[in-house]
Amino acid sequence: MLQYALLHLFGYGVSIDDLKNFRQVDSITPGHPEAHDTPGVEVTTGPLGQGFANAVGMAIGQAHTAAVFNKPGYDLVNNYTYMFFGDGCAMEGIASEAASTAGHLQLGNLIAIYDDNHISIDGDTKCAFTEDVLKRFEAYGWHTQWVKDGDHDYEGIEAAIAKAKEVKDKPSVIKLTTTIGFGSKLQGTGGVHGNPLKADDCKQVKEKFGFDPEKMFVVPQEVYDMYHKHAAEGAAAEQEWNKLFEKYGSEYKDLHSDLARRLTRNLPEGWQNKLPTYKPTDAAIASRKLSESVLEAIHDVIPELLSGSADLTGSNNTRWKNAVDFQPPNLGIGDWSGRYIRYGVREHAMAAIMNGLSAYGTIIPAGGTFLNFVSYAAGAVRLSSLSHQRVIYVATHDSIGLGEDGPTHQPIETLAHFRALPNMMVWRPADGNETSAAYYMALTSKQTPSILALTRQNLPQLEGSTLEKAIKGGYVVLENKDANVTLVSTGSEVSLCLEAVKTLKEQGLVARVVSLPCVEVFDAQDKEYRLSVIPDGIPTMSVEVMSTLGWEKYSHEQFGLNRFGASGPYKKVYEKFEFTPEGVAKRAKATIDFYKDVKPLRSPLNRAFTQLI
């Protein structure tokens, strides 16, 4: 509510009526701030620790963008990022990961204020949180200050912020010891965390601070005047900036148009011509390597693309050959203009930092980890979706096909999880053309994040795959109008299905094969097209080496793995679970037999009613 109230005072598009509608259906003032819905809300927070890591992302965004665009006399990109956090955020692992990252990166443009009010929802922090927070931040390499009377010492706060701005080589945290619900009868207790004040308490607070206790939702004119004056100063500064930027354009034409373009979130014209395409005769390649080839091919034409990995660079193949690391120059291993981020083993912070990078507006972030460990980042991945951030998760080692690392690393539930998440594209490409298609869609979808599930093992280039077909999310790889069954599959299992077609043929059965690399994009196609892919009249069986959950939507029967995997060479693991041409064919035959008597046999895409979306 404080954030909404301040936006109102500063003149953003948040009215008194919007404030009255706080936490009401279809208001722009939901229970926690959502970047996509409310003017002036820059990141979606509420889930604890997310805002902390978002701020680190925005500070990285500033440091990088400044290094690329600032020139002598043109200090174009020079903002500080301010972030408030409380005890709850400080306890969350994601905030620890992000704080360690910010300290390593020496983000002097980041100023955090720690609201040290000693209260969390369970009451006094004494019950669970007795560490020395400032000492911890010192250990991370932060500059630390403590304002002991945060309730009254405004000058101390101002001085601390001024000092923090002077510290250029470290992020700053200011511990502000405060009283929660200051002025309320319940001040200093958990009773003021989430509940509205009672009527009599409201009145006495208003009296205490010199307001008319009987009036509600009233802002004195002098308060408006003061905030509007600040807003006018901001607007004037924006005008100045616009002039400076125009002048910059006369001196640095290319950089000017690059930055102007980035702010529209449009990609450079013709960039897609750089996407690799493949012929069936090309070598079999793991899709994590195909992804690397895409990054290699496009990084020059999409300068806003910043790649990285959570300490799995060599496995995720996220780094193009001549990449420079984003690092403080004094470490001697990169610089601020670098476009490769070493996130460390910090998956959750990586995801939330990428949300912050995307929100900054000049960057498209891509970050790698194993698909199984995208789950470590689930809290932030969810906010990529909810806040419409163009974030790309490069999720390699996408199945039991990773082999020897075994069940602790082999995703089973992961794709079902993220397919159930609204506004998320989950791509599982089957070959090179599909991998390029996945990147095409991930990069051109300005409002939707993507998870690219990529193999460790080699995949053959399919006959019949093209980028144009694959960007529909699903298409027919092998057509046959006499087919007895449709096999629908993704990623590494598409070529397995094509092998199974031969096995079935030996038994006198005819199968057609569909690749469905992205169900969310396929769902968005018109019904006629979708029914041409998964038609009425013959049964459909899905094949994917993980949980079958959700495949019932696209198939009558499902061949998958509803148990944990096994450690071993991947071909042996596939054999153990019957993911072989014979294993697929056996089940396809059972499917054909089972549906022989059903009339009419509808495509699973035919539904009685439309889903709410």
Add this chain to the structure above:
Amino acid sequence: MLQYALLHLFGYGVSIDDLKNFRQVDSITPGHPEAHDTPGVEVTTGPLGQGFANAVGMAIGQAHTAAVFNKPGYDLVNNYTYMFFGDGCAMEGIASEAASTAGHLQLGNLIAIYDDNHISIDGDTKCAFTEDVLKRFEAYGWHTQWVKDGDHDYEGIEAAIAKAKEVKDKPSVIKLTTTIGFGSKLQGTGGVHGNPLKADDCKQVKEKFGFDPEKMFVVPQEVYDMYHKHAAEGAAAEQEWNKLFEKYGSEYKDLHSDLARRLTRNLPEGWQNKLPTYKPTDAAIASRKLSESVLEAIHDVIPELLSGSADLTGSNNTRWKNAVDFQPPNLGIGDWSGRYIRYGVREHAMAAIMNGLSAYGTIIPAGGTFLNFVSYAAGAVRLSSLSHQRVIYVATHDSIGLGEDGPTHQPIETLAHFRALPNMMVWRPADGNETSAAYYMALTSKQTPSILALTRQNLPQLEGSTLEKAIKGGYVVLENKDANVTLVSTGSEVSLCLEAVKTLKEQGLVARVVSLPCVEVFDAQDKEYRLSVIPDGIPTMSVEVMSTLGWEKYSHEQFGLNRFGASGPYKKVYEKFEFTPEGVAKRAKATIDFYKDVKPLRSPLNRAFTQLI
């Protein structure tokens, strides 16, 4: 491999052949150690940071169990918990959360050794991890030591461990600066992290340490002798302990039988008689409150039950009235025998600590957070399942029904995620009897964790629900042999479906209603029973206010919410998305009409082939 090799040397059931089968299909030596599969492996690790938090759980388990059972002259429970962690673990947020918890709890029985080898998968830790780790642990309240030459200084290591054992009021960390792959040609590089040494390197290492370079998988007899001597000492100590425990039984009969029983993982006889049951005339109550009533009713008869919450005690309703907090006595707010754990806002660590508590063998842990934030803990929840731990997640505020907190807190994808996870029971009870059933199954399933998805809003007590029916995972709440449609539902939507039956009746349509509080348990019933619940011949429609993904397995049509929710009073939110009797009835009618022409209309439970499980 070090863990497997040591287990072999100490005489556990790990043979040389098992070592040769490292990372082979169906071996007991998978790529990462799994507690359920390999003798002597106590927790399943590999995903970074999990083992760290498991160790904190085991140390809590020791402190609590000692406080309950130790008596003068009977120091029965007095083990230290040893834990190794590397830079990767140190970077993970879960380890930070667990370390902060351990420091707060003053776990003097916990000794951690930090393998400070300066190498992670991306190479030198300089690229992402430059914080002062020991200083951070000091900030958490740990005792810290540094052995600077971990490659050679065995006496220093021994002395540091001895010192750590003396420190009784703080967990200890010993930073051991080492060379990764010590002795290899690739020592000090990432090249020895995960790859086997090359043949020539293997040979020179063996030579360097005085072994025959030509022999493979050979253990010199003097090495076996030394380890077997240690093992014999251990066996003798176990004999001593058994004698002491027997003697304890003569003096402390009840405590003796309690501890002996706990170690079998059986519950006390007759405990289930304490479970609350409800009549339809009883008041409507939120299932989070029903859960509280279960805990209130059973905590006395199940002394091994330790509850807790990630800083949402008052919202999760996880604390029985007279609960004592598990706290260091010197804080004055609890003691070591306390059975309520204040986890702080640390969901991921809470889950992994609970895995450690369960592995310790004398405790059944239950821990609360909002269902949406179980996702923060996904990495550890997965290992609850994989390692067969009896852990209970009390997941309240389970849907858009939480209302005002809004989309950032309203689960959409969460149940699909965890239903896709093997060996996990996801319960979403519809009323009091179903809530008791959920606890009955959660507590009696020794090898399976549970997530209990519970409402914030009140739910009526259903006519036709009983504990006996609900423990089948699914049952008919309202039967009608003339039904045109089956409505299958869970939790808060079951009573909505019963309302919709009346609306349909006004339109001349007849519906039966099925409650499916746990699909995993329902799946385990025999087919005849399952088909009596979701029969052939009439269509089935599912109703659940979140992602429909997966419901196709149990229904022909699905009414759910495949988008993010909304912030507002929960009844308004339900109305917005048409989760009203009219909204359900409209879709049920469409379902009836759509399937009229299909012959035979099979139950979705009829499948062409059986899934691999």
